Amino acid sequence: MTSTINTKTSILNRTLDKIERLGNKLPHPFMIFLGLMIITVGLSSLLQALDVSVALEKIDHGVISHTIITANSLLDKDGLLFMLSSVLSNFTGFFPLGTVFFMMLGVGIAEGSGLLRTLLSYLVNITPKAMITSMIVFLGIFSNIASAVGYIVLVPLAGLIFLQFGRHPIAGLAAAFAGVSGGWSANILIGATDATFAGISTAAARLIDHQYSVLATSNWYFMIVSTFLITLIGTWVTDKIIEPRLGPYHESDDTRAELAKQEVVALKISSLALLSYLALIVFAYLPESSLLRNPATGGLADSPLMKNLIVLIGLGFAVWGTIFGYVAKQFNSAHDVATAMTQAITQLAGFLVLIFFAAQFIAYFNYSNLGIIFAIKGANALQATGLTGIWLVLGLIILTALLNLLIAVDSAKWAIMAPIFVPMFMLLGLSPELTQVAYRIGDSVTNIIAPTMPLFPLIVAFCQKYNPQLGVGSVVAMMLPYSVAFLVGWTLLLILWFTLGLPLGPDALLHYPH
Template structure:
């Protein structure tokens, strides 16, 4: 089979994915449709007298219908509570405010540039891999900031800039759901998982932002090293073989606006920025030390009644405060030295800018909250969970095969539903209760979802940041298209998926804790 024929078939396949994905409505409309579907289905099931008994409970629960007197009054009385009570809002928003200060003050960008600048030439790919995988601390901003910075650093070091560009994007995207640090993503996922687990008679270990922390640390380290290896040994050599130019082949006037996109962005740091970063690191360490001292002292109020911290304690319930503090205090300290924070009034301005960046999520959260609340109130979630669990048991698929199937489904859906919160809301409502009934902790199901949520999002044309990346890429290759990007990033998707799944497998069969107070089996 000729190379041209293979390329044509690959292009047709990718074009088919693009056409299918484009037929999906955007997340708000999608969950509005799903809300309507659940509302209608619950009404018919209620009229048919459908009921469910959760294992471990003697109580039989009838499915409630939305289009009934009880259902309509429930909705009109609780529409505000369904939104405000959407658990991710409680955890995500405070963390986003603090991260917003750390980002808007310039601390995060300086930390990234310092990491790049301090890496020797041979280690640059691994520095890009590390910064990329850890980049989700800046949320989606990582897709905009990291790739062009990596390209500039690669070029300055005499390496191929396109390898830095594509490698930075691949590491940030394919490893998006993991991090050594606790981020707003952990809070978001934990909130959704907790809201779904409420319907279970045995909800298992409490799910909080650190429930997957041990697992995340291992995954982040391995995936960062893997990203560096792929950039160094696969991506860059292939770019050289293909003759991709090292120098930009397009001018600033015809590069599609990429020059404007990274105008003013440099890979170098000023003495003042470096001094500010040192102060921020020292302040962060002192703040962390004070927190540690507060919890290790005998009689600390952050211990549980037994004097420990696991499986639950005020300390674990204070994770949002801890993360908030460890971002906002160093962020303000950096800003004071760097000159980006001159008065207290600058902090609420940064809060406002951070919230402005999250307006899209706040809008989608409205319909997500209504969907989750309806799913739980009607009892359809419980019915699907029991029916699905019985089905899996009847075919003998209750072991690790069920988890692998879940990974594949999540990976395929991620090609069409890019929003992690939207996808996890959809999948958690079904799989968290279902897997709990066959013996898996909700926190472990959430950990497994992270594999599917990240690895495939860098090869789907529905990822809006693919267009941004393509704009950058065309500065070197004016004729590059989405197929070019997908083909070069496919090795990252495949390798990240396999290694991440292998890490999950090790945790599973060794029955290792995936986070403080969180195991795998109920």
């Protein structure tokens, strides 16, 4: 039995080693994005010359529009002008840029003051070592309720936490990234993503049934169970595959460092200040006329609070770190605070280079309409297979997982695919809620190996902090076992769910009575 397991492990390791060696032979990540830009330019021109087009039904704020999408060449007059005039706006308007920059200011203060080191030392002293990986993966999944916070805050912290435990920090980064991104749709709570998907699915379903509504809770039961499944799978892959391959990290810190009395006092006082800050936000949200509420519904979904959560969290880190720094005598003046922020921003130099080229590639890809064309062509091919029942659902999962490598924005992709698949599945007796679940599984599992995902360059930058030799290919190879394991495990869960006929959420059935 042992020999068989070792053989299987050896085959897996050899396969991953080959992928990693191939990845390491690739040019610098910025050259990869530059190459993708060139391919996009050439392909857009070719498809326009061939007059390639697709019919598109798209949902925007509940309104369904019908249009013909053609390939836009980047080599004609308009395309060349777009490339020339959008270079700066592509970069400055790239979503992760401002978000990451602002968060790093607050986190930089927390790090420069010694707060993070003290806090992590405290966590190491009270957390069982056997539970640390599971905690990281679970928190990663849970963090998706706050949009991109997990990518920017939890992933780098996970590396530091693993380092404090004497474990390889890149394994910590991988575990957190797997939870945040690979488990993107799972959660034990209902978040803004659930409401967004439900709105798009409802509009698509009403192409067939004008009274049909998909609720934000329509996938809740399934996603609660998925949260624990992804946590278990992510923990196993980290501990049994990823970390053993990485080997020991020779610059690990003292895992059981004693905290100085002044640091303990500073941690208590600064944490009380943080709690006061959070309480202030809660009390500011409570009044029905609060400016933090959604002005139309008065609720939390799509509210100024959720839209500006990154800003509020960044300010929270700044308050927490500044007070800790002064109480712990690490900060003596505003100059020390500024120095901490400056040092944090210097760590972003490599990330800024990567996202400059990544932003250009994504802008070119969107302008050319290649992603939409590939999505519609893939959907038509799936429909032509004649699959039915659970096999049709599995086909949608695989198709979405592949398309996610090209179009990484989940809601934008669903707005394109929902008008195609939701009505088609309803006519075949499958509910919109089931169609939505299948899409969400496929959309999540390949996030962690999709270089087109806007925050992927940031993960590469985090890894390069501990190993400057790691590039895009190496990170993809490292995350591939998570992607495959999540795809297999999550799909098997859906098959079991379908076989047992369980509701996906409150009043959310598997079948549509056509």
